[in-house]
């Protein structure tokens with residue numbers, strides 16, 4: 001997987017469009033944030049007024065004044081509460097909606113990615129990216145604009161108010177801010193790289209767990225539980241190391257902030273105290289009153305609290321950023337196989353396939369499989385391919401539905417390059433039965449109906465009957481509603497294969513590819529499945545790959561595919577007469593019997 005790193009700017013630029021749909025909520029959220037800030041900033045002003053007035057002339061303060069100030073403050077707090085409620089309810093919902101949108105985009109993109117992508121990516125990593133990594137985005141999406149906004153206005157308003165009371169003292173305090181920001185930025189940057197590593201390692205850990213759990217039968221068969229534990233412990237340990245590093249940066253970060261806020265209090269305490277005692281040192285507007293010092297302390301506390309929140313948010317911010325980055329790494333993965341702009345719908349093809357000078361190498365490994373391969377399959381013809389393992393039979397089959405695109409040359413269907421058809425219509429007209437069947441977790445009925453979503457119950461049962469699956473299904477406890485287990489673990493190989501054939505019957509495509517469909521089966525199920533396959537290929541263009549030669553004897557044409565391309569071609573009798581590779585295969589197979 002491409003682990004491109006994005007700059008903060010790029011991350012923001014790509015993330016911002018997700019707010020578009022929720023503009024109203026966002027503005028309301030910011031408005032509420034502003035309201036809560038104003039409410040918070042009024043308290044020091046009230047305290048300053050009361051203290052200053054009281055010290056100047058206690059008689060000027062009446063209970064009535066204090067009560068009305070109390071009422072004012074109470075009113076502001078009510079507004080504050082309502083605004084806070086909106087922020088934590090609607091703000092969070094907005095974040096969650098954005099998370100959902102992003103997850104949907106990532107998932108839709110994953111559906112379009114090619115085999116090459118999946119061959120090189122661990123499922124555990126993808127899972128982490130579209131679940132956990134996006135959780136943090138919810139918090140981020142809502143808090144990021146809000147926190148920065150609040151911090152911004154608080155700092156500006158505090159500065160204005162404080163500067164009005166005493167400018168030199170204010171400047172002294174605010175001098176600490178840029179210094180602090182500088183140090184924090186450096187530490188923040190380190191924190192991001194640590195979070196990045198942490199995410200990646202948790203993905204690796206997921207992948208490891210998945211691999212080992214899926215292979216639990218092999219683990220047990222070789223009693224390699226210890227080996228698995230050791231492998232797991234290694235990854236688990238690496239994760240701990242990375243976490244330790246993250247916490248070290250976080251500790252450094254928090255300590256720095258503590259240091260700086262100590263420094264700010266110190267400035268107010270010492271410089272402010274001196275200004276109060278000795279008015280002459282204060283250059284502007286003379287002496288500081290006691291009430292001013294109280295207000296100062298309160299404002300500095302607010303300021304520090306703000307900075308603290310930003311600091312706490314820094315962690316969330318970096319988590320969110322890495323989450324977005326890992327999300328972008330998915331949605332930016334190249335779609336290698338796509339519809340051409342002028343692609344047309346493939347409708348009721350006759351099923352004539354021809355390979356013209358096709359060369360192919362796997363895009364990731366540059367594993368050259370074919371050079372200049374020519375092949376003609378007539379409409380309705382039954383062609384079989386035999387050849388040594390690794391000769392490229394499966395690869396050849398994968399090129400027809402465009403699971404991979406040819407490197408050179410072209411493949412024609414009914415005389416048209418397959419790239420001219422939409423992928424959906426091309427693949428919709430090809431039925432594939434492979435050696436390893438994938439059944440989705442669900443019932444037998446659901447798995448057959450997968451062949452044509454929306455098919456009627458009658459059609460599904462009919463397909464099962466034609467695939468020779470109906471009888472064994474009816475013998476199961478719950479019939480068609482039997483739960484097949486994850487990947488169909490509760491069924492035998494032959495049963496799974498017949499279900500996969502029923503799926504293709506239901507799909508009813510004019511072109512059929514059978515890639516070693518019966519190889520994994522015992523003799524008895526092979527016989528049953530072969531019968532179903534024979535029925536399936538009736539009247540359709542069929543490409544069969546089989547290493548058991550008995551099942552292809554009746555093919556119209558047999559091709560022998562080796563590393564040198566197609567080296568022999570003809571029907572069974574012709575090839576036997578040639579006494580070439582096919583003849584040898586056949587003899588060896590018979591000798592083994």
Ligand code: ADP
Nearest residue numbers: 119362365367369388389390391392393394395
């Ligand atoms: P066959 O089906 O005839 O046994 P394949 O078509 O599966 O052979 O493989 C042909 C060659 O392509 C082999 O050398 C194999 O190693 C290579 N190959 C198969 N799949 C891939 C892949 N996904 N990526 C890279 N190389 C592959």
Ligand code: MG
Nearest residue numbers: 393394395516
């Ligand atoms: Mg194969």
